[in-house]
Amino acid sequence: MTVANTSNEALRERIQKAITHQKRPTVTVLSSLLAVQDEIGYIPDVAIEEVAKFTDTTLNDVWGVASFYKNFRFTPPSAHTVEVCWGPTCHLVGATKVMTELMGHLGLKDEGDTADKKLTLRFNTCLGACSQAPVISVDHHLWGKVTPERACKLADKARESGPKHH
Amino acid sequence: MPTYAELKARADKQWQDLTAGDRPWIRVGTALCGQAAGGVEVVEALKKTAEAKGIKVTVDEVGCIGMCYAEPLVDIQKPGESRLFFKNVSADDVPALLESYLVKNQIPTGKVFGYLGAKPIAGAPNIADMPQWKLQNRIALRNAGTTAPDDIFQYIANNGFAALNKALTEMKPADVIQQMIDSGLRGRGGAAFPTGTKWSFLVKNTSPVKYILCNCEEGDPGAYNDKGILESDPYTLVEGLLLAGYATGSSNGIIFVRHGHDGPIDRAEMAVKQAYENGLLGKNILGTSFTFNIEVALTGDSYVAGEETALMEAIEGHRSMPRSRPPFPAAFGVWGKPSNINNVKSLSYAPEIILKGAQWFSSIGVNKSKGTAIVCLSGAIKYPGWYEIPMGLSLSQVINVIGGGPPSGKKVKLLQTGGPLGGVLDANSLNIKIDFEEMSAAGAILGSGGIIIADEDTCAVDLTRVLVAFCQYESCGKCFPCRLGMTHLLEFVERITKLEGRPADLAMMESVGKNMQAGSLCGHGQLGFNPIRSALKFFGSDFKMHIEQKKCPTGSCGKPIISPRNTRPYAEMARDDRQPIQVASKASK
Numbered sequence A: 001m002t003v004a005n006t007s008n009e010a011l012r013e014r015i016q017k018a019i020t021h022q023k024r025p026t027v028t029v030l031s032s033l034l035a036v037q038d039e040i041g042y043i044p045d046v047a048i049e050e051v052a053k054f055t056d057t058t059l060n061d062v063w064g065v066a067s068f069y070k071n072f073r074f075t076p077p078s079a080h081t082v083e084v085c086w087g088p089t090c091h092l093v094g095a096t097k098v099m100t101e102l103m104g105h106l107g108l109k110d111e112g113d114t115a116d117k118k119l120t121l122r123f124n125t126c127l128g129a130c131s132q133a134p135v136i137s138v139d140h141h142l143w144g145k146v147t148p149e150r151a152c153k154l155a156d157k158a159r160e161s162g163p164k165h166h
Numbered sequence B: 001m002p003t004y005a006e007l008k009a010r011a012d013k014q015w016q017d018l019t020a021g022d023r024p025w026i027r028v029g030t031a032l033c034g035q036a037a038g039g040v041e042v043v044e045a046l047k048k049t050a051e052a053k054g055i056k057v058t059v060d061e062v063g064c065i066g067m068c069y070a071e072p073l074v075d076i077q078k079p080g081e082s083r084l085f086f087k088n089v090s091a092d093d094v095p096a097l098l099e100s101y102l103v104k105n106q107i108p109t110g111k112v113f114g115y116l117g118a119k120p121i122a123g124a125p126n127i128a129d130m131p132q133w134k135l136q137n138r139i140a141l142r143n144a145g146t147t148a149p150d151d152i153f154q155y156i157a158n159n160g161f162a163a164l165n166k167a168l169t170e171m172k173p174a175d176v177i178q179q180m181i182d183s184g185l186r187g188r189g190g191a192a193f194p195t196g197t198k199w200s201f202l203v204k205n206t207s208p209v210k211y212i213l214c215n216c217e218e219g220d221p222g223a224y225n226d227k228g229i230l231e232s233d234p235y236t237l238v239e240g241l242l243l244a245g246y247a248t249g250s251s252n253g254i255i256f257v258r259h260g261h262d263g264p265i266d267r268a269e270m271a272v273k274q275a276y277e278n279g280l281l282g283k284n285i286l287g288t289s290f291t292f293n294i295e296v297a298l299t300g301d302s303y304v305a306g307e308e309t310a311l312m313e314a315i316e317g318h319r320s321m322p323r324s325r326p327p328f329p330a331a332f333g334v335w336g337k338p339s340n341i342n343n344v345k346s347l348s349y350a351p352e353i354i355l356k357g358a359q360w361f362s363s364i365g366v367n368k369s370k371g372t373a374i375v376c377l378s379g380a381i382k383y384p385g386w387y388e389i390p391m392g393l394s395l396s397q398v399i400n401v402i403g404g405g406p407p408s409g410k411k412v413k414l415l416q417t418g419g420p421l422g423g424v425l426d427a428n429s430l431n432i433k434i435d436f437e438e439m440s441a442a443g444a445i446l447g448s449g450g451i452i453i454a455d456e457d458t459c460a461v462d463l464t465r466v467l468v469a470f471c472q473y474e475s476c477g478k479c480f481p482c483r484l485g486m487t488h489l490l491e492f493v494e495r496i497t498k499l500e501g502r503p504a505d506l507a508m509m510e511s512v513g514k515n516m517q518a519g520s521l522c523g524h525g526q527l528g529f530n531p532i533r534s535a536l537k538f539f540g541s542d543f544k545m546h547i548e549q550k551k552c553p554t555g556s557c558g559k560p561i562i563s564p565r566n567t568r569p570y571a572e573m574a575r576d577d578r579q580p581i582q583v584a585s586k587a588s589k
């Protein structure tokens, strides 16, 4: 119990700090949630509470925003994140194969976390480097002209490296 | 507060040192495309190798010069010489490259792309003679890939902020607006509304606080030119915002980018910071009485956040759902204040228009489409990249001459233009001109400039499924016809790609599409049927074959498919360990 409480308090403090130290001048429910997402990679319940308090809004308001934007998640992410673009350009030049083989390689049936929680797979509508399609990103670094094999290799490499810092 | 002349003198000196000083200047594009091609690793290798070999060089990370197909491009300019570009350089190539060109003074073969500049370099072709360069007219992109996006003095050395200085010292705000109107510039965000006229709406409002909003949501897959400008030359956008602010009597600007696009965000923030440091933002800009502030704001992942009223909701921190209009933004915008919203490209044209005059700009282009278009070519094309071309070139010139056509000699089957809500065209449409009216008459739009090319190996139905999946995924859900209509359309198209389509499906899709067009609040739902409508127009027989003969002409359909859905996994939102949260909220206060 005590251990859980301490880590919960530590988490709360990190969240408060992220919310109160935003570098952009306009502070809103959304900007606060983005600050939390950047700091710890997800939006735990305490973050909803803290953002509601800080912005003087209701829990419902904060949940409404958090559940709307697709970059927010509500459980801790895996150590690393691989995103695969499924935009039309990437689709045309082989994204489906990259997605299918990555899912098979990681033991996943859809986007989500691997069983060992070392990797999160996400699909992205466009990573913004269409001229290098098919594109994936590993912990936000883009890789273009990927083959299924190269994508699996890049994912493995990330998996084997140490934890990423948020 | 430095004067413009002081800034310019300092910038010129720095530029002189860079280009004609005592060390070679190396530039590598590390915009999103350059990063994906491996540019970041090449920059590291360049710095390491130069140090190990004791070669004194300046290495700058720049944006993208547009020829993404040759990336990573290493651009080396020896003092007083032209720039020599090396193509598709990997980190492993770097030591040999530096050794031969900088130590032995020989031009290595194999990796040479070409030279750019007044002095020819023997053995290298002139990039200016290549169709990819020759057919361009670079206005908004004049500095892209050339000046460092994190050094405001490189921008100033290339006439940056001269337009602002001219406007502040020689022109009244009304003159600036008149120039913009006379230039014929129309918005590049999709609707093609005249930019100067839009600015004039804001002038009429006398509120003390007014906003200029810059839309860099750019969620259209296939288009990366707005992000490209932020990454390649954010200063030109900052100057455009300043001009819009001066012309309309506004004191606040917001550049609005999607969270997660770190490169464009970082470079925009750096540009704003440096503008403040040099008296180009804030109070008494360039020693005049003009005050203007800019901030960079982020949205979460949402395509509809690019719709102008949804964008204002997002800035205010809410869900990015469109507001009903009227009231229009010029009367009631962000935080209820009068606002003007422009696309990145629209604003980025302003400095050159003010500097060179409306006449100069309106002499470029055709009919009611003045100036240039910035097109992003991707898909089945030999030379994918982004190119700034005068309006009026034909699609064929753009795709076959600049883009080199599909690789390995295949035929063009289909073009997808203007983002998923735009439309598709077939190969017979290649003689259409890049012209707002001509494109929309053909059933497509220029939109944000993305052109995705598919060759004969592509199944039109399969591609339509992906476009429809995108529109379903991105519906904001505020209104029923769009939310449910998109889901229905996706179900139909998925059924057809699984070769399980029914004869009545086509008519039913038409009917859903009509309701969406009539009953949706914003362009997303109103145009949500476009991908299917245009595909049926040109490739109706493909659909019929799938439905009637249960056959796909290219063999890509009939397999299990992946269509990401805009639904949260139930388990994530309602996991069993979730405790009721206790907090003092407004509702209970």
Ligand SMILES: Cc1cc2nc3c(=O)[nH]c(=O)nc-3n(C[C@H](O)[C@H](O)[C@H](O)COP(=O)(O)O)c2cc1C
Pocket: B186, B187, B188, B189, B190, B191, B192, B193, B195, B198, B215, B216, B217, B218, B219, B220, B303, B304, B305, B306, B307, B308, B309, B341, B342, B343, B344, B346, B347, B522, B523, B524
């Ligand atoms: C669903 C939807 C998404 C849009 N996304 C963008 C976008 O990403 N960028 C953009 O500049 N305009 C976008 N627009 C158009 C804007 O609403 C607006 O017309 C534009 O930003 C105005 O700028 P302009 O006059 O300079 O073209 C979108 C419109 C709709 C309906």
Ligand code: SF4
Pocket: B304, B321, B322, B474, B475, B476, B477, B478, B479, B480, B482, B483, B520, B521, B522, B523, B524, B525, B526
């Ligand atoms: S048309 Fe679609 S995207 Fe637009 S407001 Fe309605 S539900 Fe949202």
Ligand code: FES
Pocket: A085, A086, A087, A088, A089, A090, A091, A125, A126, A127, A128, A129, A130, A133, A134, A135, B221, B222
């Ligand atoms: S469509 Fe994949 S990066 Fe744009």
